[in-house]
Amino acid sequence: MEADPAIASTLALIRQAVASGVQLDLVYLNASGEKERRHVDPLRVESFDDDWYLRGWCHLREAVRTFRLDRISDAVITDLPIEHRASEVRLPDRLFEPSPQDLEVTIDIASSAMPLIADFIPDGATSTEHDGRIRTTLRVSHYHGLKRLATRMSGVMTVVAPPSAREAVADWARSGVDRYRKEMR
Structure with missing residues (x-):
């Protein structure tokens, strides 16, 4: 790449x-x-x-x-x-490791997109079928990361809960639309 x-x-x-x-x-x-x-x-x-x-x-x-x-x-x-070498420290297999400070967010996502978000799903999280989509829980360090993820998964992922997460993503999307409209004038 x-x-x-x-x-x-x-x-x-x-x-x-x-x-x-x-x-x-x-x-x-x-x-x-x-x-x-x-x-x-x-x-x-x-x-x-x-x-x-x-x-x-x-x-x-x-x-x-x-x-x-x-x-x-x-x-x-x-x-x-360097004081620490890759062979001497634990480098997780996953790029993103959950932490206790992470925010839990419930999403609905197309089953075909599940592999794309695997690193964000905590071990032991349950996933259920809901209206032809998968409902699962993500862990994100902050809503900014969630907004980026939602943008990349536009059309295949919907933030369900908590309400503050839905609002953060919706506000960000509205802001983008507003900027686009101003530029088109």
């Missing part, structure tokens, strides 16, 4: 750091929309659903974290050797 030109230089820099076994210093736009300076031992670069991700040991959080490349800025390779 070819990287978006806007992140190609970040991708090349990260690949160089992984190959060299040195830390990265970067600014990351977190889920709350705040920029944080991070020092990261880069362990793996992966692509999922047309987005590129860095998985690495975050020295700020003292744990393995997943960073979307389009949220990384001001990345530089340091001369500090």
Whole structure:
């Protein structure tokens, strides 16, 4: 898969750091929309659903974290050797690991699309057939991620509950329609 030109230089820099076994210093736009300076031992670069991700040991959080490349800025390779190697830390098989802080959201989705959201469904979640669609529970770290997912799954996924999740997705969609209408004038 070819990287978006806007992140190609970040991708090349990260690949160089992984190959060299040195830390990265970067600014990351977190889920709350705040920029944080991070020092990261880069362990793996992966692509999922047309987005590129860095998985690495975050020295700020003292744990393995997943960073979307389009949220990384001001990345530089340091001369500090990495302190954690991929062979020494647990890198989950799934790109997205649930956490206790995640929000649970009930959705209806076309059965053919279920494999596309498998990483968001917590282990042990029940799924039931409902009006020719599958009703299941997702776990997301924040509603911004849910809005992005709903956009990608437009026409095949509907947010059912909680009401705050439905409202967040609906407000975001209305905002997009409003922007489109203004641009068309």
